[in-house]
Structures are given as structure tokens and as C-alpha cells.
Amino acid sequence: MFVDREESLAGLESVVSALAEGRSSVLVVEGDSGMGKTSLMGEFARRLSTTPESQEQPCRVVLVRAAPGIGSRRPYGPVLDALHALDRPARGRRRLAGFRRTATRGALAAAPDLLSAAVPGLGAVVAAGRVFAEATVATGSIPGDSLLPVESTVTRQLIDVLLQQARAGRPLLVMVDDIQLCDVSTLEFLHLLLPRIEGEPLGLVLGLGLYTAAEGNGRAVEQLLDAWQRDHAELVSRHTLPPLPDWAVRQLVDARLQSHPAPEDFAARLTGATGGHPVFVEQCLRLWRPEDGVRVPLPGSLPAAVLDRFRQLDPTARELLVTGATMGEFFFSHTLAEVSGSPRLQIQDLLHRIEREHGLIRSRHRDEVPDWAAGLGTDWYEFEHRVLQRGIRGEQSEGARRQRHADIAEALPHLQGVDPDAAPLELRALIADHFLQAGPAYAAQTAAAHYGLARSVAVEDLSFAQAEQHCRTAIESARLMPVGRPERDRRLVEAIELLLSMTEVRWKGGQGEQESMGIDALAAEAEQAAQRLGDRLLIARTTLLRGKTLLAVRGVQPSLTKLEEAVERARECGEAGRPALFVAMVEYGRQLPKRDLHAGLRVLLDAERLYASDPRLGEAGNPVLQHARNLNEMQIGVNLFDAGRLGEARHRLLRCTERLRGETLRAELPIALNYLAQLHLAVGSWEEAGTVLREALDFEEERGGDSGWHAYNNALLALLLTREPTRHDEAVRRARDAWVETQHTWLVNLVPIVRNLYVEVLLETDHDRNLARRLCEDTLVDTRDSGMVRSEIAGYVLRSRTHLQDGETDPSARDAHRALALLAEHGDMPALRTEEVLYHAARALQAEDCGNEARDLLDRARTEVLRKADSIDDPVLRTRFLTDVPLNRTLLHDSSAAEGEAGAG
Template sequence: MRTTSSITVGRAAEIGLLGDVLSAARQRAGGAVFLLGEAGIGKSRLAGECAYQAYGLGLPVLRGRGSSTGTVTPFRPLIEALSSRFRAAGPPADLELAPYRPALARLVPEWRDGASAAGTGAYPETVVELAEALLRLLAVLGRDQGCVLLLEDLHDTDAETVAVLEYLVDNLDGLPVLLLGTLRAEPGPALDLVRTAERRRAATVAELRPLPPAEVAALAAAILESEVADVPAAVIDQLAARGDGCPYLVEELLADMLDSRALHRGEDGRWTLPGGPRTGVPSTIVRSWSRRIDQLDPQVRELLLTAATLGSRFSVTTVQLITGYDDRTLFSHLRSASEANMIVPDGAAPDRYAFRHALTADAVTAALAPAERAALARRAARAIVRTDPELADERRQLVASLLLAGGDRAGAAVHFAEAGRRMLEAGAASSAVILLERARELAGDAERTTVTERLLPALAEAGQLDRAFELARTLPPVHADRGPARTPAVERRIDLHTRLAWAAVMAERGPDAVAQVAAVRTLSADRPRPEQDAALAVVEGHLALLPVHDPQDRTDTATRLAEAERRARQAAEVAERAGLPVVACQAWQLLALLARERGFDAADACLERMLAVAEAHALPVWRVEALLRLGANAFMRTGDGTRLERAREAAAGLGAIMLTQTLDGLLAMNAVLRGEWDTAREIVDRCLDATARLRNLAAHRYLLLCSATLAAHRGRGRETERELARFRQAGGEESFLMPLRYGLCRAVGALLAEDRAGATAELAAGLVWEQEHPSVFYLAGRHGLHPLLEVADGRWGRAELDRAVASPAAELAWNRQFLGFAEAVLLGREGRPAEATRAVTEARLTAAPFPLAHHLALRLTAEAALADGWGDPVTWLRTAEEYFHQAEVQPVAAACRTLLRRAGASVAQHRGGRDAVPARLRTCGVTVREYEVFVLLAARPGNQELARKLSISPRTVEKHMANLLAKTGRTDRAGLCDLASELCGEG
């Protein structure tokens, strides 16, 4: 008789909760629910009930579970979940998922294409990038009616999966997704995540309690296919007393009663327990399973015992390696075990079977004597190593666990350490930390140092820098050999401290980086090998750019940066000769930053070399880094963002989500400077939340500053301050972005409020900041807007402007426009009006891509031209006034009108219909009424006909005609009619 029930007994509150959250997910009110309880308490049964409800409602269900073998496999539950849904159907075709396909391909290898295939060129996406990709996939999958991600046995899952789940839990609100997880209340990362999420009210936790006696009776009746009243009271008493309210134990105790014939149907068909209640020690679950196994064929028994040493789920291939059975014999024995209701096929993985319950495998192995269990584990480990010496995938971890179970701690440590090394190379740093920490605990004193040296880079890559630096201080000292050769131990330690220094400098932890560099210098006796010095030079070069550098270094900034550039160039050459392409790319990237002070041709040459190295050595991430910087330089030099767009396409195609977000920020700022407000707003709105979720702090701060700069360039002061407050809350005022905040944002905003003193003060503050900190931002005002204001206000003369123009940053289009207008103002002041006018014409050509800056500079230049009597300030002011009126920047528009009146020029009245006047005529001051006359002139009518058609007097027509001739510069009526014929199609 079947001794399990498909009916869920009790759990009414939990079933109601699951129904509610399913309904919420269908209404785009997603969330996370975790079922918490001991083994056998009914978590999987409830999860299955939820899946059944979801299927009935038409919701897709993605189902996976943690590993029960003790091995660490990054993202295993997620891989199973996606495979359960997409193995046959293939990936969703939605275009919005295209940028995330490379990251998702890590979970579903079948989705990999040539660009994202695994190998040396694969992009090592971060866990948060992968989590964001999964979040987008789930949102698309549940777009119509919601979806469920069901993950079981999370207590057995890996650190990377826990990190992904933490991200999902925090970001499901507003999405059509239900995350349902099950786990035991066992200490570990998964339980920590669940408890933390519960405290933050980011997830709902349902703790499953033991069934009360009445529900135990209902469960027994369901199994026996009887009414509760027909089940002997003694049976229910025993089940309640000995089953502890655990459904699995109740089922097993009942099965034991049935197997032993203690419980059976009498001749009248009623259930009977002839012996009455048992008063001695009850038959335990272990003895029950032992008896069942003993009844099986010996070879089937051996197979089950072997499988149980591997955990509650096991690979058929691994069992075959250990037992040596051929396919026919193996599957015959598996079938026998399945028919005995001991194992079941694992639906999530075709090559796997699972014991009927997680406790079943424990009960099977517990039936063995300790010595027999240890011998069985050692035999299994030897068999696996003998048949698979390379120990690929999870098998090395499995061998380590078997050796540990067999009492060989040293052997287990060796295999855990090697598994951790491989995991780190595969980019799973958090899982590598777990394995290496395990190896460190098992290793003897002699081996512990070597394991620790492997652990430290894993900690650094996993973001656990504090733990890494703390552990590094516990390493026993190694003594540097003052001779020409150093011991391998010293060489390893030098490499270790260099890697930690690079991690520290990338995290902008200057003091920690300085300490690691000092350790390298001490170990190498200040005589590192050329390859070591190359890697060290890159670290020290970045240190020179950090606000915090070696406090003992009293060298001035310029000298320090010059020395950093010299050493970085030498490092690039050494790295290329020594076959160290990553160090070479790091060096060329650093050189490109440092070379900007000499000119952008030099910087681009470094980046082109970096690009060549990356492409020659199949380093796609470094290739995109090079394209990003080349695109940024091209935009600064020309105002054209085409190369930035191409770099973004390359980053998105690679699945480099964080690099893509960096490029989105640059494109957003590009759009702001070009006056493409809607484009800038769309990019910021699309990317801001995602950068916050990914904790991509650099890109997030930059996008916040873009948002503030966008508001400032539209003359929206309150909105600017609100966005700057968000920038400040994100730590922006402790970042390298401050020059942009002073000059590109606040100074421009002040000018649009006609607060020239405020703009000057902001630019001055930016200059002070840049004097105290190395800056890589060349559009912040120091090289363009600041010189224009200084010249316009009479504080700068020819010598100061010539120095500004001689700077390499003067060649950048954004700066060049302002410097061109400054040159015009200075020429006009020097009494060279013709040259000044030509300078304005040239500056306006340069300024064409930047309409706001163009018209703002035109307004400043026109004021100077009026004062000094040169050029065509009236036309320039009308052009600027028209632009700022249309842009709704009223302070500047009003200032232009005031200057026009001062010049004795007419001021346009912005009546209805003015937009119909072509820009060419609006800038000449043509009014709406004058344009009505102008349009009719294309047919060359007389004044009387014009007066009749427009219902105005002939005298008024004559007045309009005179104004049109004066404003358009035409000498006679015929010329005016020709112009009307030319422009009558414009509007």
C-alpha cells in the first residue's frame, strides 16, 4: 500500500498566504515568501501546492533546488529553475532582454553565442549584474499574468545564489513575480538572508509548526484511505507521540507499522492494532529503513548505500563510476530501488535521482556502523579518482567530502583547496571563499599558509576586503633573500600583496593600497623583478590620482603625476614583452588618463594601443574599456557621440551590464550638452534605479549629476537643488565628480538665472577643488566657461587668455566654443572689430552642436560688443532672446530684451502665432503682423491689395513694408518679394 498522501493536511493559513501572494503577483505586486521548518515538516508539499495553484492560473513556474551533496556549485538552483522552463522552448525572444542574454547564458549555457561563449574571452559578469538580468527575465516572463520562481532547500545553496536572492528580494516590488523559497532553520547565509529580509519587511516568512494531534489523525486517515473514526485510537496516539507532528515521520512510522504487520485490516475490513500501544523503545526510522534495505537484492542494497553517501540527490554517472556497473545493470537496480519507493527520478535534472525525502538518505547511512560508513566513503573516493583523475566539475568537491567522511582531513583539504582555486578562476569568488575557508580549517599547520595565500585573492574579489586585509596580517613572515634570487615563498607573497593593492586602489581605499605596496617593497628589498614592478607601477600610478596617497610622500602633484606616467609607460612595455596583457591594458589605460595633460592625441594613441592589446589577446572587457574611453574623448573633441554609441553596443553585446551603465551615463551627459533634453531624461529615468540596484555607485552618482545638470541647463533652480541633494546623499560630494558639479551644473545654472557673480563663485570653488585634487574632467569650466567670464568681466587680458588657449583641453569642442567667444570679446576690446566679428562667426560654427552654450555665450558676447561698439550685437541678442524664450529660460530672455532696448532696437512681442515665423526672420526681429504681410509678398501684390486682404489700412501696410526692408536688409520691394518667394514654404 502507498504510505504517502498527496493531500495537504492542515496548513490552512499557509495555503491562504500563498493564494494571496499569487494573486498579488498577477497584479504586479510581487514579493518573496519563505517557508521555514525542519526536515519533513511539509515545506515541499506546500511549495508543490503553490505550484499547482500557479499552473491552474496559467502562471509560469520556474523550479529549482539546492544541492544536497555538500558540493558548492554556483547558481545551481537558478540553473535548474531556468532549465526547467526553457530547456525545450529556448530563450525568450523579447528585444528588451537582448543586453542581458550574455549574463543569462551563464545560467543557461544553450543560450550562449559566439560573443558570450565560455572561454578566455568570456565576460566575468558580477553577481549583481546576473541578478539584474534574472530580474528582467522574470519581469518579461510574468508580464501578462505573473510568474513564480520556486527554489527549494535553500539551506543547501551556494553563496552566489544567496547574493542573487538578496537582490531579487529587494527589487521585486512592482513586478509580476513571486519568489517562493523553502529552507531549514539551519545557521548559514540563506537563513541570515531570510531573517534580515523579514526584519526589513522585504519578505514574508512562514514557519511551519508540527501538526497537532487532530491533523496527525487526518493525515493517517488519508494515507490509509479511511475515515478518521476508522483509524484505531492507539495508532493515532503512537503517531502523535512518536512522530512529533512531522508529516514525514508520521508517514514513515505508519509505513513501519504496515510493513511489520503490526497494523493491518481484519477480516471485517477494519484497521486493527492487535498488540495495542507499544510501551518500549519504538521502532525508529533508521531501523525501519534498515529493514527495508535488507529485504532488497544485495546489489541493489549496495547501490543504495553508495548513493546515500553522496547525499539525498545523486548523479547516475557518479554512482556508475563508483560501482562499475554497466548501463543495463545500473538502470535495473535503480528501477528496483524506485519500485521499492526509496528513490525517485529527479525531474529537475535528467541524470539525477533523489531519495524520497532528504531524511531518507540520512536514515540509510545511519543504519551502518561508523567504521563501515567511513570505509564506504573512502572506497567511493578512490573509485572516483581512479576513473576520473581530472576530477572535473563537482567531483573534486565530492571526493573531498568523501575523504572527510572517511577520516582523511588532509586529503580533503587538498581537494577543497584545488576546487576553490578552480572556482576563483571561473569567476565565482564567493563560492571559492567557502571552499578555501573549508580547506583552511582542515589543513595542517604546514599547509595552512599556502591555503590562506589562495584564499586572500578570493576574498578580495568577493568584496570582503576587510577580511582579506585582516587575514593577510596573520600570515607568518617570509624572509626576503638579499641575493639575486628569491625563494618561491617570497615571490608568491609579492604577487599576493600586489593583487591586494590593486583591489584596494580600485575600491579607492588609498591607505590600504599604500600598506600593501609597502609590503611588496619590503619583500622585494626595493628590487622587484621587471614584471612585478610593472604591476606595481600601475597600482602606484592610480594611487597618484587618488585624493589619499602615501602621507610620507611630500612630492608636489605635478611631479608625482609625471613620475607615474614615466613608470606606467615602462610598465606597458615590460608587460607586453613578458606576455602580461592585462597589466599592459591597465598601464595603457592609466597612461591615457595621464597623457591628457599633454593633449588628446597622445591620450588616444594610448587607448588605441590598449585596444590593440585587448583584441590581440581576446580580452573583451578591456576592449570595451578602451572603446569607452575613445568614445568619451571623441565626444569631448567634436561633440559627436557616435563612438560612444558603438562602445555601448559592444558592452551590451558582451553582457557587460555595469560598463553599459557607465556608457549610458556618458550618453546622458552628451545629450544634456547637446540640448537633447528628452533623450537625456529618458536615459536617466531608464538607468537610475538599475544602477542603484546593482550598487554601481560610480554610474549611479554620474547619472544623478546628469539629472541635476539637465535641470540646471533648463533653468530649473529648485529641481537642480533637489537633484543635487540626491547626488549628495549618494556620496557624490566625496567623489571625483565635484568639478562637474561646480562648473557644468551650478555655474551654468547661475548664468541662466542671470547671477554672474554666483557663476563666478562656483567656478572659483571648482578651481580650488582641482588644485587640491587631480582631476580628469576637462569640461567642468576651467578650460572654457571660466576664461570667457573672466574676459567678459575684464579680469583677464591677452596673456591670460593665450595661456588658456595653449592648454591641450582647449581643443575640446565644448571648451573651444567658449574660448572662441572670449577671443572675440578681447579682439573687440582691443579695437579690432573686423577680427572680432570673424571670431564670433567661427565660434558659432564650433558651438553648433551645443545650442544652450551657444546662445548663452552669444548673449555674453553681445553685451560686450554693445559696450565696445563692434559686431552685430542686436542680431545676436535677438537670436539668443528667441532661443531662451522658446526654452522658457526667462531671466536670460529678459536680459536680452533689456540689452536690445539699451541698443535702441525693437523688441519682439511674443504673441500667439509667433512660432509660425521662420527662425531666420524671428532673429531679425520680424513680428507676427509683419510676417503676415511678408507671406503675401510672394505673389507680388500692391499695397492696396495687401490692405484689403489683411483688413488693415494702406498706411499700416506701408509701415510694415518699411520695417521689413530694414530688418531683412533688402534694398527695395523687389528684393523683399524675392525673399518672400524663397521663404514662403518655411514655417
């Protein structure tokens, strides 16, 4: 019986009314355990679906629920359930014809293939993503920026498919119950869907159980809801279910006890005892028996209202249900038989009798069982309510509970129809969770199960966020194993390598790094474990990994020391270590220019020669080597540019970007385009620079998500726009947005570069010099710690310019001398134009009446420009470099103006 709830139903109906008027909205229905949230959503969906034939249904409705127990580890689970439900009445449509076929393999593995069937051209991206994911799982050598496009593409294409379904008929209402149990991929889906929902014929109702704020992903959901209300206030509303009032409880009492008298004050007493919680009212009413007469016994407490019915069972049935409640909100009859050691038929008959005579549990019809469980050959049972399941689960000691979890985990693989080598991922997730709940005694099984799940969801589902969670659990469990066991060390190495590879794009040093899950602490732990194992290849790989985390946490010099060691460790592996050697040389060569440009270039060229000399390194099917080769080629190009060899650099970068455009994932393309844009800007090819930068920005905006390289490219475009006075406001806006995005991503090598570009835009547009100075101060503090000398030099030059613009000649000259001293110590640096440093230093010194020193600096700047011009073979490009670049034109074609400008300060 469904009573009261008029106010709550009105809130749900408002979403439907908005849809009828062409407006989208999102309603979050919140309810504590027992408040009837699930019943309310089910009743509303039923009413919408059973509109009288004389009336046209106002909208289509789909109700799905995150599965308890496995919901938080089932990538895109509710989203796929909704798409499956939508597909059933329209299965003949070609666009979604492949959904059901692919879904039969199991929902977890279906998402990428569903999209391949629904979205033309996506199949190649998914296939390439799986190849990259497999390589990451196998080697731990592909960073997250190579995997990010795939996961982001899957999420956004799922959004596109849902919106297509919404537009394909009457407006669509999607109801998702228990979003606190949703996996992180589904939460990302909802987060990215919200900005696109406005104006679409799509409404959302999301059920949130307040009682699970600390379970599943409940805390993440709360943070998301706060962000949604802040950013989409007109779209999102929240409704909390109130308790049932006295009159509604009276209705329930009259309905349940209609043939028996009840005390006049019974309903009021029941309301007081239950607080109006519908489920507790129902449980109390079910305790009543005819022999109680006019007096209906009320339990002394609410838990008793739930448990008294359970305690009426015989001991064998009670023990059986305790095992079932330990398994979760649902359980399998065959699993209970396996754990109890009883014949299966005996357990099936006993469960059937409990359901028929006592309630408490209900069986699911075969048609209602999820696809992944359809072939398991067992009865599926559920408890009437989560409160009931938790109460029964509590009827055991902690030790007994842990042992039952272990017994369940060991029994689940023996279900009829389960192939041990190809069990559904949902079943494996259940097994892993039960081993985890079994405690430290089963740490080895827990670590193995969760690491296996991490590998599977990364490769099969391309759900790297989900894989990250499994890796963390595997690491924590492996740490509980006895120290010194090889199995413990190998599991730590494998899980840490995979975790750090998948999260590299988000690495940040600083706060939290002292914690056990800090990136460098993890890398050090893996390195030590590899050394205990004595596996040379693992030692080389973990040494390389440590070198990369040190860059993020402690700066350039500690990183370079460790990366150089990684190269030597890989050499010690001999022929078997050639791939590891190539990867290590590329990484060392990419970072070494931050201290010694020319030495770094030599390492990169040596790596290129190694690649060319060994056919095995050129295997087209090895994405690890392909990724390293791409990075090496573009890094040689940009470092040739940094070294003033512009002609060679241009040839290499054009060739590299053209090749990357033809790849399926194009993961490294934004980096290569950034390098090419830097070169175009340096030689005065303004139009080409703008085209390349917009291509890079469009590419990353299409795949979505914050990106350090998107920020860098946006900042470069902002600097280009400062050439046009009418676009100064846009330039400042882009530079500001780039800096905000950089702070979100915090790639340690890009942070000071983007901040310095922001300052340069502010100076070129004469916009907020106070902010420019503060940003310079921050850069100089950061670079002293990180060892990013190139950005430290640029920071001094920019601060010198701000002092000079404010007429502060003495501090301007001091900063100029600091920049010159660092340049003299380190020579040419990447992402830094030597002639610009010399020119601006000359201006600062001239303002301090250091005329001779200033003229010497200007002469050196001219020499630098002419040296670079000599490296350009194309006469048109060479002329453009000498005449169209303002600094070069000032230095070479108007020397008196250059010196006069310097003197004017």
C-alpha cells in the same frame, strides 16, 4: 494520502487568483523538518497541472528545487531548471532553441551560453567576460570592477528571459523549494527580480526549510526575506505550515490501518507523540506490523520513530545505508560499491531489495536524473526524507563519519563515464564537500578541490560570488596544512590573489580588519607565503596586492611605500617581469598623485613609454595589460587636467573615452567619462558635461548594482544642476543618493570626494548648513587617518565657507589658513582646483580684515586661471573657460566685484 492543509492550499491559491486578476505576488511557505512543505508544494503543482480538460488552466506552473548537497554551490541552478522546464513544451521557438543544446554540457556551465542563445548580442559580452575571468584566475591582477558588469549582465538577462517566458502565454507560477539551499547567484537573481515583478504575469512561491537556517545560505535568505518584507510589503507574504490537527491524524490512521482495529485513543496518542508532524506520523504508522494486534507500539521518542525501521535491517544493509546517508540525501550505488569494496552488481541488488522490502530509500528513474549525472552509469538513490537520512547518518562515530567522507570523495571520480580531466562541476562540488567534511587530515585535497572550483565557476559560469565562497574555503583549508610545505604557500598565494581580485570593488577597511579574512591580513599572508616560496614574480605580484589593500586599510602613505616596493620587485624579475612591472607602475602612478601630483604624472608617462617600447605589452588578447593600459591612459589625462594642462588633457580623455566605447565590456568607461566630465565642468562646457555624466549613469544603471563611480558621477551631475534654481531639489536628491550609494560601496579614495561634493551642493542650494557642517567634520576626521590630502584641503575650504555663511569669521579664517598650509606643502592636487582654494581663502581672510593677504591670494588665483587658459589651443574653448566659468569671470572680468564679494563675507 494528502490531508488537512486547506489553509495552506488557500494561501497558494491566492497567488494563482492574483495572477488571474493581473496582479503578481510572492508567497514564502515556511516549514520545519517533517511538516510537509515539499509535499504541499508538490501536491499544489500537481493539481494545477492536472486541471480537467473542461476547464482552462488558470496558469502555467513550474516546480523546481535547490539540490541538497550541491545546491548552495550550483550557480543559477533553480533558475536554469525552471527555464529548462519551460522550454520543454515550446522547444521549437527560435528564441529558446539553444537552451537544451547548451544545457547538455551541464547546468553549471550553461547559464552564460543559454543567455547567448536567448538574448541577441550577449554572446560577445559573455565571451569577453570569460577572457577577463581567465586572466583574473591566471594572474590575480584584474579588479572586481572589471568583472562586475559581466556577472550583473548575466543575472539581469536571466531575469529578462524569465519575464519574456511569463509574457509568452498564460500567467506563470514559479515554485522554488528549499531556497535556503540556493546558491548566492540565484539569491541575487530573486532579489533583483522582485522590484521588476509587479504588474508582470508572474507569481512566485518559495519554500523555506526553517531547519536549515544555519546551513547552505540559510542566514542570507533570512536577511533577504526581512529586506523583501520591508521594501516590498504589499508584494511579499509569509505562511508557516501548522502541525496536523487531531482529526487529520485520525484520517491518516484510518487510511493506513483500515483493515485492522486500533485503540480509540490511538490517534490522540499519536498526535501527542509526534506533535502533528506529518513525516513522524507516517514513520510511526509504518512501524506497525499485523502481529502487533490491537496495540500499535509507539517508540519512546521521535528519532526512534525514524530509526526503528532502519534497525530492522541486517548489519550489511545498515552499514551500506550509513555510507549512503554520509554521502547525503542522495547517493550512487557504484560509489557505495567502491567504498565497501563489494562487487557493483551485489550492491545494486542489495539496494533494490532494501527499497522493495523495507522502503527507507527510493531509486530515481533515469529520466528524473539531472543532466550532469545522466552519463555517470550508476543507480541514483534518495532517502525517503531528510530526517531519515540525518538519523541514519548519526549512527556512526565522528571518526568513522570523517573516514567515510574521505572514502566517498576518493571514490566519486571513479564513477563509470567520468573523465578525470572534464568531470561535471556538480560532481566536483560533491567531491570537494566530502573532502571538507573529512576534516584536517584532508586539508590539501580540500584546498585543491575548492580552488579548482573557484577557477571553474569564475571562468565557465562567470559566477564570481560563488567563486569567492570557494576561495575562502580553499584558504581556510590551506591554513590547516603543515606550515613550511611549498604546496601550502602556493595554494595560499593563488587563492588569496583570486579572492582579493574578485572582491576589490567592495574592499572596506576598519571593522573586521584584524580578522584572518580581513583584506590586508590576507594580502600580508599571501606576501609572506610568496617570500617563503622565493618566487620573484609571485613576490612582485603579492607586494603590489599588499600595496592596494594598505590603501583601503591604513591610508595613502603606507600604500605608496609598498607600491614603490612592488615596482622594484617587478624590475628584479627582468624580462619575464615586464608585464608585472607595467601593471605595478600604473598602480603606483595612479596613487602617487594623492601626495605628489607631478611625480605621479612622471611615473604614469614612464609606464606609457614602457608600454610603447615593448610589443609584448600591447598584445590584444591580454586583458590584464589591456586593463592597465586603459587605466594608465585615462589617469594621465585627468592628471594633466589636475596639473592645469587642459588642452592636452582634453585631447587624451576624448581619445580614451572614444576607444573605450568601442570595447565589448567597457568596464573602465564610467571612470573615463567621470574624468572627461570633470574637465567639461572646469572649462564651462555645461551641456557636454551633462551629456557625458548621463551616459555614465545610464551605462551603470543598465548593468545594475551599487557602484562607487556611479555615485561619483551622480554627485557631479548634482553639482551641475545647482546652476539651475528650478532644479535645486533634484540636485540635493541626487547628491543625497550619491552619498548613500558611496557608503554602501565605500571605495576609500571616492568616499571623501563624494561627501565633499554633497556639501558643495548643500551650500550652493542653501540647503541644511548644519548637515553640511557635520559632513565636513566627518571628512576631516577620515582624511587625517587615510592621508587623502586633497580631500582634507577641500574639507577645510568647505567648512570655512559654512562658517562664513553663518557669520563666524574667525573659525572661517582658521580653516582657510589650514587649507593654504596643506596646499603650500603639497602643491597642486588631483580633484582639487587650486584657484578655488585661493579664492575662498581670500574671502575668509577678507572678512577678518586681512585685506593685503586676501588680495595676494586673489592675484595668485588669477595667475592660476590664466596659466590654465594658456594651455588651451582651441580659441572658442579658451574664451568659454575665461568667460563662462563663474569663478574665472569673477576673478578676471570683475576684479572689483571679486574683492568686494570677499570683503562682504
